[in-house]
Amino acid sequence: xxxxxxxxxxxxxxxxxxxxxxxxxxxxxxxxxxxxxxxxxxxxxxxxxxxxxxxxxxxxxxxxxxxxxxxxxxxxxxxxxxxxxxxxxxxxxxxxxxxxxxxxxxxxxxxxxxxxxxxxxxxxxxxxxxxxxxxxxxxxxxxxxxxxxxxxxxxxxxxxxxxxxxxxxxxxxxxxxxxxxxxxxxxxxxxxxxxxxxxxxxxxxxxxxxxxxxxxxxxxxxxxxxxxxxxxxxxxxxxxxxxxxxxxxxxxxxxxxxxxxxxxxxxxxxxxxxxxxxxxxxxxxxxxxxxxxxxxxxxxxxxxxxxxxxxxxxxxxxxxxxxxxxxxxxxxxxxxxxxxxxxxxxxxxxxxxxxxxxxxxxxxxxxxxxxxxxxxxxxxxxxxxxxxxxxxxxxxxxxxxxxxxxxxxxxxxxxxxxxxxxxxxxxxxxxxxxxxxxxxxxxxxxxxxxxxxxxxxxxxxxxxxxxxx
Amino acid sequence: xxxxxxxxxxxxxxxxxxxxxxxxxxxxxxxxxxxxxxxxxxxxxxxxxxxxxxxxxxxxxxxxxxxxxxxxxxxxxxxxxxxxxxxxxxxxxxxxxxxxxxxxxxxxxxxxxxxxxxxxxxxxxxxxxxxxxxxxxxxxxxxxxxxxxxxxxxxxxxxxxxxxxxxxxxxxxxxxxxxxxxxxxxxxxxxxxxxxxxxxxxxxxxxxxxxxxxxxxxxxxxxxxxxxxxxxxxxxxxxxxxxxxxxxxxxxxxxxxxxxxxxxxxxxxxxxxxxxxxxxxxxxxxxxxxxxxxxxxxxxxxxxxxxxxxxxxxxxxxxxxxxxxxxxxxxxxxxxxxxxxxxxxxxxxxxxxxxxxxxxxxxxxxxxxxxxxxxxxxxxxxxxxxxxxxxxxxxxxxxxxxxxxxxxxxxxxxxxxxxxxxxxxxxxxxxxxxxxxxxxxxxxxxxxxxxxxxxxxxxxxxxxxxxxx
Numbered sequence: 001x002x003x004x005x006x007x008x009x010x011x012x013x014x015x016x017x018x019x020x021x022x023x024x025x026x027x028x029x030x031x032x033x034x035x036x037x038x039x040x041x042x043x044x045x046x047x048x049x050x051x052x053x054x055x056x057x058x059x060x061x062x063x064x065x066x067x068x069x070x071x072x073x074x075x076x077x078x079x080x081x082x083x084x085x086x087x088x089x090x091x092x093x094x095x096x097x098x099x100x101x102x103x104x105x106x107x108x109x110x111x112x113x114x115x116x117x118x119x120x121x122x123x124x125x126x127x128x129x130x131x132x133x134x135x136x137x138x139x140x141x142x143x144x145x146x147x148x149x150x151x152x153x154x155x156x157x158x159x160x161x162x163x164x165x166x167x168x169x170x171x172x173x174x175x176x177x178x179x180x181x182x183x184x185x186x187x188x189x190x191x192x193x194x195x196x197x198x199x200x201x202x203x204x205x206x207x208x209x210x211x212x213x214x215x216x217x218x219x220x221x222x223x224x225x226x227x228x229x230x231x232x233x234x235x236x237x238x239x240x241x242x243x244x245x246x247x248x249x250x251x252x253x254x255x256x257x258x259x260x261x262x263x264x265x266x267x268x269x270x271x272x273x274x275x276x277x278x279x280x281x282x283x284x285x286x287x288x289x290x291x292x293x294x295x296x297x298x299x300x301x302x303x304x305x306x307x308x309x310x311x312x313x314x315x316x317x318x319x320x321x322x323x324x325x326x327x328x329x330x331x332x333x334x335x336x337x338x339x340x341x342x343x344x345x346x347x348x349x350x351x352x353x354x355x356x357x358x359x360x361x362x363x364x365x366x367x368x369x370x371x372x373x374x375x376x377x378x379x380x381x382x383x384x385x386x387x388x389x390x391x392x393x394x395x396x397x398x399x400x401x402x403x404x405x406x407x408x409x410x411x412x413x414x415x416x417x418x419x420x421x422x423x424x425x426x427x428x429x430x431x432x433x434x435x436x437x438x439x440x441x442x443x444x445x446x447x448x449x450x451x452x453x454x455x456x457x458x459x460x461x462x463x464x465x466x467x468x469x
Numbered sequence: 470x471x472x473x474x475x476x477x478x479x480x481x482x483x484x485x486x487x488x489x490x491x492x493x494x495x496x497x498x499x500x501x502x503x504x505x506x507x508x509x510x511x512x513x514x515x516x517x518x519x520x521x522x523x524x525x526x527x528x529x530x531x532x533x534x535x536x537x538x539x540x541x542x543x544x545x546x547x548x549x550x551x552x553x554x555x556x557x558x559x560x561x562x563x564x565x566x567x568x569x570x571x572x573x574x575x576x577x578x579x580x581x582x583x584x585x586x587x588x589x590x591x592x593x594x595x596x597x598x599x600x601x602x603x604x605x606x607x608x609x610x611x612x613x614x615x616x617x618x619x620x621x622x623x624x625x626x627x628x629x630x631x632x633x634x635x636x637x638x639x640x641x642x643x644x645x646x647x648x649x650x651x652x653x654x655x656x657x658x659x660x661x662x663x664x665x666x667x668x669x670x671x672x673x674x675x676x677x678x679x680x681x682x683x684x685x686x687x688x689x690x691x692x693x694x695x696x697x698x699x700x701x702x703x704x705x706x707x708x709x710x711x712x713x714x715x716x717x718x719x720x721x722x723x724x725x726x727x728x729x730x731x732x733x734x735x736x737x738x739x740x741x742x743x744x745x746x747x748x749x750x751x752x753x754x755x756x757x758x759x760x761x762x763x764x765x766x767x768x769x770x771x772x773x774x775x776x777x778x779x780x781x782x783x784x785x786x787x788x789x790x791x792x793x794x795x796x797x798x799x800x801x802x803x804x805x806x807x808x809x810x811x812x813x814x815x816x817x818x819x820x821x822x823x824x825x826x827x828x829x830x831x832x833x834x835x836x837x838x839x840x841x842x843x844x845x846x847x848x849x850x851x852x853x854x855x856x857x858x859x860x861x862x863x864x865x866x867x868x869x870x871x872x873x874x875x876x877x878x879x880x881x882x883x884x885x886x887x888x889x890x891x892x893x894x895x896x897x898x899x900x901x902x903x904x905x906x907x908x909x910x911x912x913x914x915x916x917x918x919x920x921x922x923x924x925x926x927x928x929x930x931x932x933x934x935x936x937x938x
Contacts, residue, residue, distance in 0.1 A: 107824065107826075109709065109713075109824075109825075109826040110824035110825060110826050110857070112824070112889075153662055154662045154666070155662075156659070156660040156662070160659055160660060161659065164633065164637060164659075165659060165660055167666070167669075168633060168637050172889065177913070177917075181913045181916075182913060183911060183913040183914055183917065184911045184913065184914075185911055185914055186889060187889050187890065187891055188823075188824050188888070188889030188890070189822040189823060189824065189856070189857050189858075189889065189890055189891055189894070190625075190629055190630065190633075190634060190822070190856045190857070191625040191629060191634055191822045191853075191856055191857070191858045191891065191894040191895050192822060192891035192893065192894060193622055193623045193624075193625070193673050193891075193893050193894065193895050193896065193897045193898070194891050194892060194893040194898065194902075194906060194909075194910060195673075195898055195906050195910055195914065195915070195918050195936055195937075196670060196673065196674055196678070196914075196917070196918045196921055196922075196936070196937075197623070197636070197669065197670075197672070197673050198670075198914055198917045198918065198921070200636075200666065200669035200670065200672075201665060201666075201667075201669065201670065203666070203669075204662050204664075204665065204666050205665055209665070216889065221716060221717060240578065244578075247690060248690060250719035250720065251719065353658040353659070353660045353661060354657075354658060355576065355578075355579035355581070355657050355658065356578075356579060357576075357578040357579050384660075387658070387659045387660050388579070388658050388659070388660070389658075389660045419657070420581075420641065420655060420656055420657030420658065420685065421656065421657070421658055422656055422658055422660065422661035422662075422663050423663060424661065424662050424663040425658070425660040425661060425662065426660050426662050427662065428662045429662070429663060429664055433663075437663060437664050440663075441663060441664055442652060442653045442654055444646070444650045444651060444652040444653065445652055445653075445654055445664065445665075445667055446664070447650075448646075448652065448665070448667045449664050449665045449667065451924055452665055452667070452924070453665075455920055455921070455924050467664055467665070468664075
């Protein structure tokens with residue numbers, strides 16, 4: 001047995017071995033990690049060490065070291081995941097992609113960006129915007145979420161209904177497999193039917209089948225101006241009808257976010273906005289944004305569209321933002337979901353999708369079902385209307401008792417499969433949704449997942465305990 | 470050994486066994502097949518028998534029968550594939566999905582269609598159009614190509630630059646795996662991050678990992694009117710600049726097809742069009758189409774856009790179609806590629822993609838490279854400009870001598886990987902492009918493909934000899 005084949009030795013020895021093996025990587029031991037912000041989940045930095053490789057070659061080196069030492073490794077991006085996909089154990093290594101943060105190329109003529117995995121979404125958005133382009137993905141965690149993490153979770157967000165989810169933005173991918181091989185499929189084209197598209201397996205696998213290191217991302221033209229309106233509606237059906245009409249206009253609809261009034265009232269109060277200025281008396285609020293060549297042109301298009309809507313929706317209430325600053329304020333009403341977690345620490349949260357026309361009936365059944373579990377349980381409801389993605393946060397500090405949690409999940413997830421929906425729309429499975437996946441996914445799909453995990457990672461070293469049971 | 474475990478017996482016995490095992494399927498023996506049109510490839514119907522299952526249960530039954538009899542099976546849709554992905558051998562069974570041709574549901578509010586695999590693209594287009602919607606995929610073989618086949622080859626076509634390739638249109642999928650299991654992932658939502666997206670492996674696998682039986686397809690709003698123009702340009706760069714400007718306008722650009730003049734002159738002559746009416750003196754022709762609420766509105770938007778273009782492109786030559794009938798004629802100029810194969814029977818054809826801004830330089834290198842192989846070899850060049858997909862047909866009857874073919878492939882494919890392109894953009898690998906795949910794909914991707922094939926189909930019964938070596 002070679003020295004490197006030995007199972008775990010004392011931590012200081014292993015740290016020294018790592019540092020010797022990975023000269024171009026930063027290695028932080030437990031003491032150094034204790035002083036760091038773990039991000040969304042306290043368990044994110046509970047590891048033997050965090051390694052921040054300085055190159056793709058060092059990522060390969062890290063995986064080789066882990067295989068030789070039979071040490072599990074957990075890829076981490078922005079640590080903004082909500083389902084425990086990046087949590088670690090004291091005998092595991094973190095592979096932090098943060099140092100691979102180079103935007104290698106923006107090619108405006110072809111509409112592509114070549115980036116390393118640790119680039120944040122906002123950094124890519126800014127670089128693309130300089131050429132009048134956009135990566136076609138946007139979400140509230142844009143400042144910390146990384147491209148690698150967004151690929152690993154197949155992120156969705158605000159613009160998915162128009163520009164697709166992350167899977168639809170990835171043209172090329174490079175990744176280190178659990179056995180240390182580098183798969184290089186960095187095509188820069190939309191069309192390639194050249195054998196099994198194995199990179200699709202890595203997209204959405206949450207780092208359990210390999211570590212994404214680089215990607216080619218498709219960029220779309222970005223309107224220079226955008227104008228925002230907040231409309232009060234009688235429910236999701238009316239909001240969806242408005243969205244359908246806005247989408248048939250010539251100015252592109254850039255966002256269609258829905259909030260039920262309980263959610264909007266909570267964020268309105270926390271932000272100190274004047275509730276009288278907002279259509280909070282309506283059961284549902286719809287935040288829409290149109291794009292055009294300038295703010296003024298977008299605002300004019302939005303006002304024309306709302307005037308046309310008033311003919312079929314005479315009771316429509318709402319405001320059109322008068323400035324970019326006011327638009328930003330309306331967006332905070334939707335995006336400052338942290339408010340909920342300050343009101344209800346570790347509040348149980350869910351992330352589902354279903355055909356949007358079923359929203360009203362679903363919500364109408366959900367409220368009494370939750371009340372039957374606990375008379376005071378109320379859901380905060382908000383989400384991305386146009387792609388049928390609904391977020392649900394309970395007005396309860398978490399975690400729930402196991403029996404209550406089971407009853408709540410049954411109420412929230414129970415009918416989704418029959419509707420053609422998903423119990424995990426964009427947050428992924430991580431470590432927290434495995435039981436739900438086992439319960440609600442197609443059994444053959446589950447069996448295939450386990451077979452694929454064994455094929456890619458027979459020693460179960462690559463982000464073990466996530467996604468697959 | 471049970472009777473069913475026996476290897477192949479005499480053909481009539483096997484046909485009788487099949488008929489007994491699959492009471493709701495049509496079974497055509499060799500004699501019946503000999504009288505049928507094999508479609509694009511003469512080898513498509515060279516089989517023990519063709520089975521046309523009447524239900525998904527019978528597809529499972531067919532696969533079970535094949536496993537018990539160690540008989541290979543080849544899924545077939547419209548038999549319009551160009552790379553021999555559906556060809557058969559005399560000891561193989563064809564699984565023809567043609568009887569599974571039900572459009573189960575069009576849900577206009579949610580923008581989805583639920584279809585069986587044997588539905589043709591044109592049937593789905595017509596059904597969706599009745600609700601003002603479109604499946605977001607279009608190609609010349611629309612009348613015969615089936616949804617199952619389009620999924621199996623991850624088809625691209627005319628609209629991909631705007632609405633994505635087939636992979637981007639599939640929300641849900643049902644398939645029979647090579648071991649007879651049915652994987653049911655018929656979600657109806659855009660956003661689902663619920664474990665490995667195993668259906669992505671089946672998309673583009675050309676029937677080698679399973680048989681697609683049903684799918685949920687995303688539908689997009691369809692403009693009522695569309696207007697077409699044919700413009701003469703100095704090359705792909707100018708055409709791409711025009712496309713970029715048209716895409717920044719408010720009327721959606723629905724198509725951006727490019728033809729080099731040699732191709733357009735050939736189809737123009739074959740169609741009996743008056744060459745003096747077309748901008749054939751230009752090196753490149755660009756066919757563009759804008760959408761709007763009516764033909765008149767679209768035509769007006771197109772004329773306005775071209776007037777604006779004239780300021781930056783003063784020498785722009787071309788015609789705007791005056792009627793829908795004239796539009797159809799312009800489209801035939803682009804789509805009647807059969808002309809080439811009548812001029813040059815079995816002409817060698819290639820289907821590549823590369824970042825479109827590299828088109829001119831690529832073509833400028835390609836012509837002399839082909840001439841160096843044979844002084845009279847000229848390429849017909851045409852394709853889908855906006856997504857970088859170029860079709861190349863040689864002015865030669867096929868097949869080429871092996872050494873000439875190798876030299877031609879080296880000239881056409883040689884630099885694509887370095888450019889981030891693909892040697893197979895939308896036609897797939899089938900049986901004819903396996904050697905090219907082995908030569909040009911990433912070796913790790915190739916190894917993973919072989920591992921995946923073994924995992925899904927260890928007995929190599931499911932469309933053997935296609936895609937993987």
